Amino acid sequence: MFTQVRVVATPSRMVGKERGLRRFAAMTIAGVTLSCVCSVGSAQAQIRGEIVGAGARLIPIAVPALKRSGAVDDSSARKFVEVLRGDLELSGIFRVIDPAAYIDDPQTSGVTSDTINFENWRSIGAMTLIRGSVMGTGADMAVEVRSFDVADHSSSGGRRLSGSASEAARMAHRMADTVLEYLTGIPGPFDSRIAFVSNRGGHFREIHTYSFDGEVKKVTDHRSITMAPSWHPSAQALLFTSFRNRSPVLYSLDLRTGYDSRLASKLGVNVGGAYSPDGSRVLLAREDNGNTDIHELDPSAGKVRALTTHWAIDVDPAWAPDGRRMVFCSSRSGTPQIYEMTVGGNDLRRLTFDGNYNCSPVWSPDGKYIAFAGQANGRFQIHVMPASGGSPRRLTSSGSNEDPTWSPDSRYLAYSSKRAGTRKLYMIDVQGRQERQLTDGSSDDSSPSWSRRLE
């Protein structure tokens, strides 16, 4: 189970000009391509971003090693910087400049706006500089990091994080989330986990969790087939379906204790369990005499009720963030399509009309979008459509992609993709510009579920 993390986060915004980055952020949020940003201020000449995907331009960022003082555990300090660089690369917003190009020695140069030689960062093409120091006392470390706008020598903010040196990766994820917040006003998604199904390490398909530093943990030992993990809003418990008792039964798993319990095991199918945004109720798809319908379960009251009673297949329920509406997948029109209704079972509305197979809908945490997997030319691709109505937009194009799940900041989707042999987890930003592979190896990885932020 997860280590108890006691990272003490004390966000301490630096006073200073945030002009450059904020302006950048405003334009990015507005969906204006980054080429517009090139004209902002004096940074124009320094941009060396590369064109990737649909005209995306990445912000060149420099992330030098931390300046060490005290008894610093060197490997933890290095881990922090590596994980921070990895997250910023993964964000699809930044391009981390190769550290071999850095001119200043991180151990002898300054860490404050009046001691940093910005010309040495400007000359290697950096628009943003992440500069900080680490103080260590044996097993503990304290990291203080600031983000600087290289063009106007200003800091957009800083953060002090302290904790056990063994938690360096989590501190780095939090710092990365903060750097994204400086840029866009919304914290990044990297201090989180993705639960998924994998046969890694053997033959059985067990639930695993993935952290953005690449760490994968196996959290079930059912020695059978497990399916469809889904997080509790606390990010400390999971729902999943297991065949351990030879029939698909819905379990809940408490990651703090490692104990799981059966939540729904009526004979037949019990799958697709999803906690309500407040964690008090569960939607699931449940079979009664061969027919599968959406049900709502109140675990504390021990009550279950059917929300649909249609002869067709109704599966894949997902909550709207307000906890009042939901989306699901139904074959009632003759093919699997996506529908929306109230959790009371009223006000049913069909949302997808193109293609003959649209399923696995998920509502973004900010309420704006619904993502789903839709079939086109024999393969499945991840699509998004505005929750308020409008045409779906296809985000993926390589391989066959299924099981979309939203990041906690609604900026990204993770999904499983089959490109050669077995499935792997990938992520993409909601504009569809930057696709990144998250897991590799020979195992089959599927059904990702992205947790909320851990703190």
Added chain:
Amino acid sequence: MKIRKRTMMGKMMGRMMGKKQIAIAACLLAVTFATAGCSSKRGGGMYDDELSADQMAAASSIDQFEGTGEVAAGGVFQDVRFDFDSDGLDGSAMESVRNNAAIMESNPGLKVEIEGHCDERGSSEYNLALGARRARAVRDAMIGLGVSHERMSTVSYGEELPLCKDTSDKCWSENRRCHLVELRR
């Protein structure tokens, strides 16, 4: 015909008691383990149903996956095939159903579990529901041919237990099937 045992414990128990009792013992064992939290940590459940002793003792596809069962011998039963995203029985599917119903008719003591399976494409949860419908469709057709419903149970494995794992139409069509497993003769 042999009764397949699920576990080492089952095999030990098998030597000690008659065949008919094994299934019940296996069921009791499984329940005991689950309740005692021996191999599986488990809290209080709700809405529980338990599988029948016959279902617990069957050599179903999940046992082959888990390595605790044996591959059902010979294939007297024919797999019933389906089109993509369909639980409809076409002419050749009905031929398989008739073949299977005839075996049931000539072996009056025989009970079966009908497993519904799907190919890998599409939502795994949808496929679990689709597998349940396929199993149900075969069961209903067998009832129509005179087989008592009491001799048949159904389970869906969705896309989780494919026969083959290639990305090809041939492989997918083999995976879209209902597989019949003998429970008890």
